[in-house]
Amino acid sequence: MQRIGVFVCWCGTNIAATVDIDTVVEAMKYEPGVVHASDYQYMCSEAGQSKIKQAIKEHNLTGIVVCACSPRMHETTFRKAAKAAGLNQYMVEIANIREHCAWIHKDRKEATEKAVVLARTAVAKLNLNTPLTPGESSVVKRALVIGGGIAGIQSALDIAEAGYEVDIVEKQPTIGGKMAQLDKTFPTLDCAACILTPKMVDAASHENINLYTYSEVDSVGGFVGNFNVKIRKKARSVKADICSGCGICTEKCPSRKAENEFNLGLNKRGAIYIPFAQAIPNVPVIDRDQCIKFKTGKCGLCAKVCPADAIDFSQQDEIVEKQYGAVVLATGFNPIKLDNFDEFGYSQSKDVITSLELERIMNAAGPTGGKLLRPSDNGHPHTMVFVQCVGSRDTTGCGKTYCSKICCMYTAKHAMLIREKYPDVDVHVFYIDVRTPGKNFDEFYRRAAEDYGVNYIKGMVGKVAPTNGKLLVQGSDLIADRQLVIEADMVVLATAIEPDQTAKSLATMLTASIDTNNFFTEAHPKLRPVESPTAGVFLSGVCQGPKDIPETVAQASAAAVKVIGLLSKDKLMCNPCVANSNELLCNGCSNCQHVCPYGAIDYVEKEFRAGGKTSLRRVAQVNEAICQGCGACTVVCPSGAMDLKGFTNQQIMAEVDAICR
């Protein structure tokens, strides 16, 4: 028989305001096995914990139930306290009477009744608990970073600096991400390439960093400390180890029809190309859909001109299989498609562009050599209109419900840069709100308006009508309460951003969670912002939510610290609540093996002796280091042989009985 102590926490008024604590304590005194019940204002405090410890010793308790907040908050705290008082830490049960009860009920009577039920359920389970001892697993001292934008690069550099090996997998032919496409960056207006390319070079040359560019993650197995990852290195059709990066091939390639994605289709590139001058690695890729040799069998000009003989038309995708202790997700974002926003005329006029396209037009290495030219006729624009919040803050299903966070600031940047370089250009900005929280951000925006004369209009654009070579921008000015039509030469849309399309499939592979917008979810929105709820998976950059570069880098370094903390351990404590099979009952049906998402179940042939006869049977065996305790196998086992330690079928039934009592 257990000797159980029940400790009911008030959580200040969080619980006590809705739950009558005395009633709960009183009710628990009569539950089977309970020998002690008491309450305290803050159980998690030092004083609260020592009350628990004292009671354990005084009453010789074999287990405790703490009625308090969610186990996600303080289960560890109370387990440690119990351990310090000599109990096995798995003899601790939490009844969540805060989130599951006090916070969601208004009626005190109802809430109190429910708290009693939750408490007695925990007691009923604890009566059947047995002490458990966690096993250990090893840690592979290498990290994988998925996505080579500024987020991925920063995380990788920090991890590498701490002495651990890091691989970056980047799906594009070069690392750098969106930042490589930007011109100047707010709030200090330093050139993006000037601050990014040194980091790219560092990443490429670091002895601990290994780049897999033009590569994708095919599959992920395993678990924290021991992820097993298959990486697909897509065929570049160029031998990276002998290519000197001279670029002759890219100049000579006669196919010139492909849209240059790096310049967002504002100009064309060859079938063999290097995305931009400072690309890393500086090795071209053949776009097989565009290459004449691949399409017709003729041409092969690049192979003829290559002085290094690096072109290899027969190259195949290559699969690399590697183990990692931790995974960092840094897959970033893309601007949304504007198909649902044709009132702005993006599909009807070349002179209506997205902000990212404007970055390329302003960039000295871009399609216009940094000159501000109207795409339709390469003329000089005299009037420009910026529209903020295009596709953001939209609850109709056409766009995104959230604020994209970066566009107010980059629009101020664009407006300012244009007014500085071309003071003859009139610049109007339509805004709903101007959101500038950040160090020196509001000052930056005001500078655009006050020092550079950017005309900020509180209102929205309803229609852009391309007419007579101009764009008639019909908008509202709510301060003046009027409608106005601006005859503009160019319209720039501050387009909403969304997570990269691959986020969803990666989330499935890693069992990491994503929110309704496909941003990766953090383990706790305030207290664990760079960890995914899945152990060993960390989040870096815009893939977790809209961010500018300073925030991205801060989060990237924070994620790196978490990875370093994990990799610095030699052993990880495993969860002892794992499945185990009763060999006498197992009939070797393989059901459990099929459902186990972690591949933790194997089969062995075993000798059994019954009735004087010896027979050989095939039975399931769980690898405790791999099992994550999800319980899927226990449900499918037809003979009831599979059980989960700490959550046995018996325990669950006892809980159900206690609820229904």
Added chain:
Amino acid sequence: MHQKTQLQAETIRLISGTNTRKCMKCGKCTASCPAFAEMDISPHKFVSMVEHGEIDKLMASKSIWKCMSCFACVERCPRGVEPASIIEAVRQTVIRKQNNNYLRPENIPELLDPKIPQQALVSAFRKYSK
């Protein structure tokens, strides 16, 4: 808010089936409205004036007779507010009062020209009188 004005505002919300609180005051409705030049109260103000219970002013406004029910504001509103439905609700509230028709049968002959389609007459009557 006054009880009467509160009731009036509630009625408008009910008839129009809109939730005025969803408006984020972006002004895209007013930016889209093709009848703006003739209006005294702009579409976005209809939304906030219902919110503030200023129904009497809306009922006296010229805008309710100028709105063409083109739904441009409805289509482009990023929050699904439907200013056109609010304007219609105010218009209905006005013409449902006795002797308050905006268009009367006796006005018709002077409006007629040989090409006018039935549809124009029927719809104008539906919009302007009870």
Added chain:
Amino acid sequence: MTFDYYPGCTLKTKAKDLDIHARNAALALGIELEELPEWQCCGAVYPIARDEIATRLTSVRALASARDRGRELLTLCSACHHVIKRVNNDIQTDDEIRNKVNNYLAPDIEYNGETKVVHYLEMLRDTVGFDTIREKAVKPMTGKRIGAYYGCLLLRPNNVMAFDNPENPTIMEDFIRALGAEPVLYPYRNECCGGYVAMDDKNLAAQKCKNITSSALERDVDMLITACPLCMYNLDINTNTAEETKLPIYYFTELLAQVLDI
């Protein structure tokens, strides 16, 4: 395939051209249009007010009758299409309206929005196929530059009408291509012509129509097409009075019949 056809009041009088050519062309394309018996005027404007029940009834009668005959309901006039399709949506999505309407009409079988409402253009695209029209074109309008005028009623609100991209529609342009002509995109093709306001404020409607036709003329169109008698009226009286804005405007079915040579 046979459709129940809802012509509407204007098509019986001022817009006979829209109607007669539609019937003839359908026949030539192997589509049978059977006029819905005892149809009544849809009311010409959709009753936006949610508490208006009486003004929804004629649409529901037509819808229920098509349902009972096991047919899809085919519309032609933009206004009828708009009204009937939206009332159908009300019945499908608004319990209060559905209950009140059924209480009032007391049909043998309650109407719950079962009927599919199809516009003539949708029928051409989905049932006949624009390619078929192209094949059957006897007198293709090669070389003609035609601007489609959509107006409001077919397109908005898109979440109910689901007709086409409301800001950049293509169905009429595809139709024009099927006629062998060249579609001309112009930005005001989905802006309002003034609608019923023309009865009260002629100037406002005139201004709106001027925006539309000058936007089309700037793109060098030879003619405009429309599916709506009211759009036709507004555009016609406001442009074809002055010489400099002169621009022929046709119902799309007129051109269809002409191309099929019937």
